[in-house]
Amino acid sequence: MQQRLILASGSPRRKELLSNLQLEFDVIVSEIEEIVDNTMTPEKIVMSLALQKAEDVARHHRDAFVIGSDTVVVFQNEVLGKPKNEEDSFRMLRMLSNQTHQVYTGVAILTGTSRVTFFERTDVTFWELSESEIAAYISSGEPKDKAGSYGIQELGSVLVKGINGDYFSVVGLPISRTIRELKKAGYII
Known part of the structure; x- marks a missing residue:
């Protein structure tokens, strides 16, 4: 019998990354207020x-392998979460213009008997962005629900000059390491 795998995230990007591996899994979104x-x-x-999300879902599904994940963007020691509004998004993107910032993605994998947490850090460098480029990107609506006000895999890809690290971690789930950690925890692929 196949072990149950649960993604404790409503992120369509994380769901797509796991789906690309042709794994069967359920999505159960954590309902905790993140602290x-x-x-x-x-x-x-x-x-x-990531651990808070995974624990919230795992307490109702002790027989499953539960994956929680979270991503933040950091620039000059300031953690940039999701923008509050368009002005906040503009502020973040202007700050990141022509600069290198860091993207941290944390992952927690819980089973009935084990708990693994890890993170990946990727350096991302932006092109110099004009105010009109920033405004056009914001008007697309894409930055709304994304840490640092951009998504590397969609329209935001044109903002990025280069990366050093795991691309998939910037998307929202360091998929290669996640699979390796799942296998170590006993998940059979």
Whole structure:
């Protein structure tokens, strides 16, 4: 019998990444109010948030392998979450223009008997962006629900000059490492 795999995230990007591997899994979105301790380092923040999501779902599904994940963008020690509004989005994108920032994605994998958390950090460099380019991107609606106000895999790809690290981690789930950690935890692929 196939072990049950649950993605504790409503992110369509994370769902797509797992679907690309032709794995059978369910999506059960965590309903907890995320608690962020801003005194923590970015890597601890994303691992803590990923763990909170996974624990919330796993307590109702102890027989499953549950994956929680969270992503933040960091520039000059400022954690950039999802924008509050268009002005906030503009502020973030102007800040990231012609600069290198870091994207941290934390992952938690829970089973009935084990708990694994890890993170990946990727450096992303943006092109220099004009105010009209930023405004056009914001008007697309794409930045609304994304950490740092951009998505690397869609229209936001034209903002990115280069990356150093795991592309899929920037999308929202470091898929290669996640699969390796699932196997270590006993998941049979």
